[in-house]
Every structure is written in structure tokens, then in C-alpha cells.
């Protein structure tokens with residue numbers, strides 16, 4: 001029974017408890033049963049009331065038509081406090097300055113070249129030797145971990161100019177990974193706890209909150225060193241040729257972007273940390289689910305292989321239409337960011353008729369949106385890349401408020417093209433050179449978190465194609 005009973009004082013929490021660890025599938029059931037919008041009432045005075053919606057009309061209204069009235073809001077700022085003043089949680093004028101300055105660096109030809117070259121080098125010097133070794137030694141590897149390491153190294157090169165070399169046969173410990181994964185889970189649970197409770201846990205250093213503080217402190221210390229050594233390089237007149245984001249923001253033009261603070265280390269940390277997260281976790285999540293779906297759908301794999309054999313041109317990956325369709329289909333069913341948090345600045349009425357108060361919480365359920373039969377048809381739960389291909393064989397466009405893996409409106413993802421390019425480069429390399437098999441009996445389920453990761457990773461064995 002997806003519709004929850006609203007108890008005096010306790011609200012819907014008693015019925016919700018069992019669903020908190022399986023929130024993604026629950027959101028599909030409840031939104032299908034409630035005509036795409038569901039109002040959750042938390043316990044009295046707990047501040048955990050939320051409106052869940054997967055209604056494209058509401059989404060279009062919130063993210064585009066009435067964008068000014070729907071910032072992330074003060075609650076999101078509290079819940080995502082680890083992001084500080086980074087672009088993912090900033091609002092209003094600060095967000096505008098961050099967005100415009102980000103746009104400039106992300107479209108700079110030197111930055112795009114750095115992105116391409118870092119991918120090519122990481123393939124040659126990281127991924128291929130790693131997979132060759134795994135095939136030779138016949139060891140089980142976790143593809144999710146491999147992709148996270150690949151994306152961490154390439155994103156770090158782009159964002160900080162530094163290659164942490166986390167993808168190597170030795171598989172070194174990655175402090176960033178521990179900090180981020182614990183943080184993403186802790187943040188997820190904050191949605192269901194009164195602020196006072198998670199703040200207390202954080203202060204006492206208990207549970208996930210305590211772990212997150214410890215890991216984040218370790219990460220911040222490491223990052224502070226990277227920042228101070230880059231400042232020293234800059235003061236010695238070095239780093240002039242660097243096109244990474246860290247150097248860019250340390251020299252950013254404050255006459256154009258008045259709210260940015262190039263001299264402030266905390267601000268620089270916030271900006272770069274958010275961009276590292278935006279690039280690493282999303283892309284690695286999408287690639288992991290993609291390879292898992294391919295293992296379940298050999299017919300799709302055969303079509304992709306055929307397309308690569310007949311149409312692959314390393315200078316023009318756009319020709320791989322079926323591969324693109326399969327990636328879109330993966331992110332429809334498994335969007336790396338499963339929710340988007342918004343909060344009305346002023347009271348409003350949504351197109352679905354639901355009233356929303358100022359500063360209330362709205363969660364756009366991206367995961368549920370991709371699975372609604374009323375939106376995608378009776379076969380909504382099937383993995384069918386063909387739905388993305390038109391009769392003439394071109395890619396079919398879907399409006400972003402229906403397929404919103406990359407968000408929609410003025411806050412749409414700034415790294416969409418980089419991410420798609422990167423996923424295609426990695427997918428082609430693996431599919432051309434290796435066969436892989438998912439370990440029998442390996443359990444696949446999403447971890448309750450703000451990023452859609454597989455709980456126990458994706459364990460596979462690889463063999464090299466002859």
C-alpha cells in the first residue's frame with residue numbers, strides 16, 4: 001500500500017520507516033498511485049514535510065517557467081552544508097556569478113583539450129593496464145570502483161591540475177571516496193531526521209554523521225595543501241599555462257564576478273569540491289549501471305558492438321547513435337542524481353493544484369519520472385534503447401522536464417557534453433577490447449543516497465578479446 005496513513009503527531013513517519021532504505025522504488029509506487037505528486041507529512045514540528053513530484057508540468061513550472069521563485073533554498077543549504085558556497089548549493093547572485101564563470105572555463109578550448117587528453121592518457125596508462133592485469137590474473141574486480149577511480153583521476157586533472165593516480169593495479173586508498181560516499185549517505189538520511197537530531201549526531205561524532213565529519217576533515221586537510229602549493233606556484237610566477245579550474249578561480253576577474261573570492265581558501269575549496277563531485281560521482285554511476293544493463297541485455301551489447309565495428313570514428317563519436325541511445329536509456333532508468341531539491345521563495349500553486357508554502361521542501365523525483373507508465377508508456381520499466389531512435393535513424397529528442405537526468409532549465413548540467421563524451425570514450429574502449437561477466441549471485445540494489453550507486457558495487461571478471 002503505497003499511500004501512507006497520516007497519524008496525529010507522528011505524521012506519515014511510521015509507514016515511511018520501512019521504505020526509507022528503498023526510497024527509489026517506493027517513490028515509483030507512490031507517485032504512480034497518486035497521479036505523480038505526493039505530499040509527505042513528517043512528525044509534528046520535525047521540519048521533515050516534503051512534496052514529492054514527478055509531474056512534468058510541475059517540473060517545467062519549477063525549473064523553467066517560474067525559475068526565479070524556486071531556488072535551492074535555506075533548507076538545502078543546511079542539508080548540503082559540506083558543499084559550502086559551491087555551485088551545486090548556491091542561489092541567487094552567487095549562483096549567477098558561479099554559473100557564468102563556470103560556463104567560460106568549461107567552454108575554453110584549452111580546457112576542452114585538457115579534458116580530452118586526460119581521458120586518453122587515463123585510458124592508456126590507467127584503465128587498460130588495470131583491466132589487462134585483471135584479465136591475466138583472472139581476478140574479480142568491482143567495475144563501479146574502477147569507474148569512480150577513472151573519473152576521480154580525470155576530474156582531478158581538470159579541476160585541480162593534479163593527478164591523484166587512484167586508478168592503478170595497486171588500488172590505493174582514496175580519502176576523497178570515503179568522505180564523499182559517507183557524506184552522500186548521511187545527507188540522504190538528513191531528509192528524514194529533524195535538523196536538531198542530525199546536528200546533535202554530528203556534534204557528538206556518532207553514526208554516519210560522525211564518520212562524515214572525520215573523513216571530510218581528512219579530505220579538507222589534503223585539499224588545503226593542494227591550494228597552498230598552487231598559491232605558492234602562482235606567486236613564483238609558475239602555473240601561468242595551467243587551464244585547470246583551481247588556477248582559473250584563483251585568478252578569476254572580480255570586476256566581472258563580484259561575489260567570487262579568489263583569495264579565500266575556503267571559498268576556493270567549496271567551488272572546486274562541488275565540481276569534483278559533479279563530475280566524478282555522476283559519470284561513474286551512469287557507466288556502472290550501463291555495463292550492468294548490458295550484461296542483462298546481450299542483444300543490446302551485440303548492436304553496440306556492430307555499430308562500433310561499422311561506424312566508429314574516434315574524431316566523431318556522434319556517429320555512434322545507438323550507443324548514445326543506450327546511455328540515455330540507462331540514465332532514464334538509473335539517473336545518477338535521483339532527486340532534485342527545490343524550495344519556493346514565495347507561496348505558489350503548482351500546475352497539479354498542490355499549494356506550496358515559502359521555504360517548504362519539494363523533491364523532484366528524477367528516478368520515478370523515468371519509470372512512470374503515464375509518461376513513458378506501458379513498457380516504461382523495460383530497457384529499450386530503440387525508444388530513443390526515430391524512424392529515420394536519428395536520435396529522438398525528449399524534453400528535459402520528461403528526461404531530466406541532466407536537470408532542466410537555467411540550472412541544467414554544465415558538464416553534459418563532457419560527460420557524454422567521456423562515457424562514450426570509456427565504453428568504446430572496454431567494449432572493443434574486453435568481454436566481461438558479472439559474478440553469479442552478485443546482488444544489485446541501489447544504496448539509499450543522494451547519488452544512485454550500487455550498494456555492493458559491480459563485481460565482474462574480464463577477459464581480453466583475441
Ligand code: HEM
Nearest residue numbers: 099278279282283286336337405406407411413414415419
Ligand atoms: C552522467 C553524468 C552527469 C549527470 C547525470 C549530471 C547531472 C546533473 C544534474 C541533475 C544537475 C543538477 C543538480 C542540482 O541542481 O541539484 C547537474 C548540475 C551540474 N553539473 Fe552535471 N551531471 C553529469 C556530469 C557532469 C560533469 C562531468 C560535470 C563537470 C565536469 C558536471 C557539472 C555540473 C555543474 C557545474 C552543475 C551545476 C549547474 C548549476 O547549478 O547551474 N556535470 N548535473
